[in-house]
Every structure is written in structure tokens, then in C-alpha cells.
Amino acid sequence: MMSCEQARGADTPSPCPHARSREGCVDCKVRLLSICAALDAGELCELESLSHPACFEPRTTLFLQDEPAEIVYNVTDGVVRLYRLLPDGRRQIVGFALPGDFLGLSMADRFGFSADAVTRVTTCRFPREVFSAFVDTKPHLLRRLHEFASHELSLAQDQMVLLGRRTAEEKVASFLMSLRDRWARVTGASVTVPLPMGRQDIADFLGLTIETVSRTLTRLARERALLIVPDGVRLLDLPRLERLAVA
Amino acid sequence: MMSCEQARGADTPSPCPHARSREGCVDCKVRLLSICAALDAGELCELESLSHPACFEPRTTLFLQDEPAEIVYNVTDGVVRLYRLLPDGRRQIVGFALPGDFLGLSMADRFGFSADAVTRVTTCRFPREVFSAFVDTKPHLLRRLHEFASHELSLAQDQMVLLGRRTAEEKVASFLMSLRDRWARVTGASVTVPLPMGRQDIADFLGLTIETVSRTLTRLARERALLIVPDGVRLLDLPRLERLAVA
DNA sequence: CGCGAAACTTGACCTGTATCAATGTCGCAC
């Protein structure tokens, strides 16, 4: 694990630590094949041959907002936070990328947000031009990409409702339920939801302070709606949480 | 103006009141040609021949969230509010559509939000299948559509920052500045920003109450940052408003 | 012109969440 990119700016990120087979990055392949909504298996196999694996230590930066978007990332392991900053330092996290997610698919010439690793993160990267050329050879893929972007927009609108019109308790419950659903596609369904991101990250995602997130979790735990466990929570009263999280 | 669709459910919306020339809806053509970021002039001319004009009175519904998305709309005049509701009636407006904007471009099979007319609204409508077939004949158009969706996503993320991390005063200033920029593309640049939507609509867009919007506008007016005029505001202290609205 | 309804503004007060300040807990280096 010593060869991973230690911080932003390293020119030659190491291959994935688990990329040992002659055919490429084994784990990358798993992730590529298993999850992404925008691409199908055959396309991903083809795409994989174009990939450059790279690994990032916790708290290191994948890319910054407004920087030229030269690379498309596929997260194969770990969690990435995506955020925008206000000039005075206030931060809004606009999403978390989980294994299987792509970053930089918008094909805009600059990144719309900054991204950094929450945990150790492994990725497959594609030079933007290569990815773009690949897409151009497959018109139906472009359509899928558009549907995918539209779906992301819909999720963004969910988040607007959450940020604009929901209470702290509803925000936290929504966050936990939707994160549970997302983990289900990575690690399988479970009432134990891993929370590799810190309380500050959750707060910045939900438009709250760290103290309010902490108090709300404590209260839900005291009322037996959930149990706080190391690095996550175990959901106990699913009907109640569901009710708080209603679309 | 008597022939416009009076309310949701009318089967045969009237043609645009100004659609009098033999070639089709003149004003529709103007709007189609002048603004939309996703399509170019030639494509729009072609598309126009497929359009069905329709007109909506204030407060009538264009479509509801989760309803099958059978139609693509191009707003040619007026303002439409796009919103989601929580089960208890709380409302989050996710955007306002101005002349030139398209609704239903996501090509998802259901609408992701509800839409109703704020002012009298005229539209050109395209059966979804026709629009979809049209797009399929032009691969490069699909790419443009994807870029367009990505841009919308970026705007949605701006709104997340606004909702999650900005004060009431910053929210109001941001709203006015960005609306000014959008009107500039419709009616030309001006320091007078029309506000055809009511205070409640602005509040539901900014995640505030009607009283807070009113107080904030009053305060900005008292401090000579702007002047409240019938159906809008005149921006006086642009540097100050700009500072409050910083990206 | 005058009425009535809807939209908007204003004021007084309240509350949810932020802020400020300890205190507690965990993991890790030595």
C-alpha cells in the first residue's frame, strides 16, 4: 500500500495495489461491471482496456472545481466527497461517490465541483479524450449517458427539497436511508450503514452543523430508532426512519 | 385570448393566440430560434414543424410529478414554476422556466417535478415519441442534450449551495442577480428585474418563508441596494448585490 | 368609484438550529 499517490500533484499515480493480473486491474473490472447505471458490461470491458488505475490516500484531492476536466474517474473502492466552497470557506457537499460511481462524465471542459478522498480510494481513470472518442463510437451510449445525467439531476432536486424544506431530524433520517440503499448495491443489503465520512462531512451535506448532526443521531439512538456503532449506524426502527425520510 | 386552455385536463389546447401565419406559430419560432442552449437554429426550424402550440392561464398545471412524460414543452412566453411537494404540503420550487426553456428533455418516462403557469404561458409542445425520434436522427444533438443536462446539474448544485449554506439576504440577492441574467437573454439586459412570481414562490424557491422574503427585500430597499417597483425590483447597488450573491 | 379578495408588509414573539465552550472517546506513537 506504500505506492499510492500520497497527495495531489504526484505525476504518476501508482497502479491499484490489487492490480496484479496480466489482464489489468481485477478489482476495477469487478466494479466496472457490477454497478454503473450508464454503461453495460460489454462496453465496460472494452473501456477497461483504456483505463489507468490510481489510488488516493484519505483527505487527498482527486480534482478541484474549475480545473480542466482532463480525466474521467471510476471509483472502484472507497468513498469520495464532492463539494463546492464559498469564498469565506463555507462548504456544501453536493454528493458522495461510492464504488461504481463515475466522476467527470459531464464532458464539460471543467469540473463543476471539487472531489477528495474520504477513505483510501482506488479508481480507474480514463483520459477525457479517449473516453470521449469511445463514446462517440457508440451513439446509444450517449443516450444512456443523457438518461444518467437526467437521473443525477433528479437526485439533485431531491437534495434541494431536503435542504430547503426539511427539519434536521428528517435530513439525517433521509441521509441514512438513502445511503443504506446505495451501499446495498455495493456490499449487499444490510441494516448496518457504514459512515466512513465524518460528522462534519454529513453536516456539510445536509446543510447543518456538526453539533446538530451529533445531537440528532444521539436523540434517534436514545429513542431506539437506531444504534450508533463504530464507523456507522445500525437502523432499528425502519418504519419510523422511513416515515421521517419520505420522498 | 378566450381560447386558451383554462385548466388542466382540457383535451385540445388551443393554438397560440398569436399563431396566425400559415407557416405556423410565429412567436414560437422566435423563441425556439433565440435562446435554447441545447439546439441550434436549423434543428429548431425542423423541429418546429412538429410542434403543437398550447397556452395556459395563470395557476393552471402543465403537468404533474410522476405523470407519464408524453410531451416535451418549449416555453415561448411567460413563466412556469417547477416544484416538488412533500406529503404534508411543504413545497420546494426547483426552478422557474422562462421563455426559450424546454421542459421534459430528460427523456425519463415520468416527469420528475410538477409544473404550473405563473403568468399566462404559451408553449410549443412535441409528442415525446416524435421528439425522441427526431433526436435519434441526429447523434450530435444527443451530445448537445447531454451537455445541456450536465449544465442543469451544475445549476442544481449552485442551488444546493444556496439552500444549504447561505443566509436569507444572500439567498435573495443571488436570486435577483441570477434572474436578472436570465431575463437578459429574453428581454435584453436591464437593472429592472421583473418578478412575475409571487413572494410565496420566491420563498419556496429559496427555502425561506414569505415573511422573510418580504422583510429582506424591504431591508435591501431601505438600505438603497434596490427599489421595489410594481411586479419587480430595480437593482441600485449592483456591487453590493454582487458581493452578496458571490458564486 | 368603491368593494372585496388576494397579495404583501410589518410587528411581536417563539423556536430550531447555530454558536461557543468544555468534556469525552478513540486510535496511535513511543
Place this chain on the structure above:
DNA sequence: GTGCGACATTGATACAGGTCAAGTTTCGCG
């Protein structure tokens, strides 16, 4: 083990914005 730093929790207090309740303005309409 012990100490240290990062992160999380808890408590006391403050305040931005919400809520409730009058007014006031606007405007359509007879």
C-alpha cells in the same frame, strides 16, 4: 501503559428565521 491529536458528544446561550396576527396595498370588477 501514557500522552497526544483528531473527532465526537454534550451543555449553555444566542440569534436567524419561523410563526402568528394585524394592518396595508393592489387590483379586478361591478
